[in-house]
Amino acid sequence: MPGILYLIPNTLGPAAPAPADPLAHVIPIEVQSITAQLGYFIAENAKTTRAFLKLIAAQHPLAKPLQEIHISELNVNTPAAQLPALLAPIKAGQDGGLISEAGVPAVADPGANLVRLAHHEGIRVKPLVGPSSLLLAVMASGLSGQSFAFNGYLPTDATQRTKRIKTLEDRSRLERQTQLFIETPYRNAALLEALVTACKPNTLLCVATDLSLPTETIATQAISKWKQDLAAGRAPDFHKKPTVFLLLSE
Known part of the structure; x- marks a missing residue:
């Protein structure tokens, strides 16, 4: 049975310093919790996604050590022929997250074609609440x-x-x-x-x-x-x- 493709919102810029949770004003706690449970991500930039996951980890322990979390990159230059490989772990049963560089995935973002393919492959797509x-x-x-x-x-x-x-x-x-x-x-x-x-x-x-x-x-x-x-x-x-x-x- 395929896993779930979560559409994970990101901040629209550097998070403001805060004593407790620097993401709380833009990323709901439940969204942070779901993100922390995933071990596979598809993102525009692996480096900035790891920085985002570090902020998540400050409040929610990650399912795996950060260095063991697999992040595949998807950007405007990614050929359509590579999209099935990006979905392969999810199709095999692992839950995964699509993260935009800023804001919500697949809106003014290269992830839309991946989401369309997920529907075609019978993968459940779950959008999460965040800033647009x-x-x-x-x-x-x-x-x-x-x-x-x-x-x-x-x-x-x-x-x-x-x-x-x-x-x-x-x-x-x-x-x-x-x-x-x-x-x-x-x-x-x-x-x-x-x-x-x-x-x-x-x-x-x-x-x-x-x-x-x-x-x-x-x-x-x-x-x-x-x-x-x-x-x-x-x-x-x-x-x-x-x-x-x-x-x-x-």
Whole structure:
């Protein structure tokens, strides 16, 4: 009988120092307990996953010594042909965990294809509760939470990016739908500049940075106000920080 593939949430950044449990404010105790019981993980980066497991171990003894826990890597460069081998221990009866580099697995994360294969192979998939930067951003933005769409990364080419922004703005207006997207953190400023240049003055834009972290900032205002702030040198403090952009055209 196959084991269970647990989808294990991770923090959205370095855990804040705390006297007791540094994970408690973002990773539920039960999730930590389940994670500690597993001896096999699939993760984007083995090194950072071991660091995460060390934090787990501070509150919950691990099923095996950390050096004996097997971690297979799965990232955007992993060929589809290697996915069956990643699931082989679980298919053979061992429970395993899929861990994202940040946030929840399989959402804006390379684990989705593995989860699909698990369903095809008759493996039970068990999602666990944890932080999603996308949902936290929707919650905090004040924009439409009834209809929203995540669009991943926008094109890096300036002309194509502007065209894409205008398409998303039109879709937002026609469908009353919040449009979400992200950018490589060191290009946040360039994306914000492109948005204030391409969008209509009354379009609402939320910039949500370092969600759930001590340095978290969230601001929603019209494009016209963003343009004024940038002209006055009041740019968000988001250089090299994970940021979610949300747009709603009215």
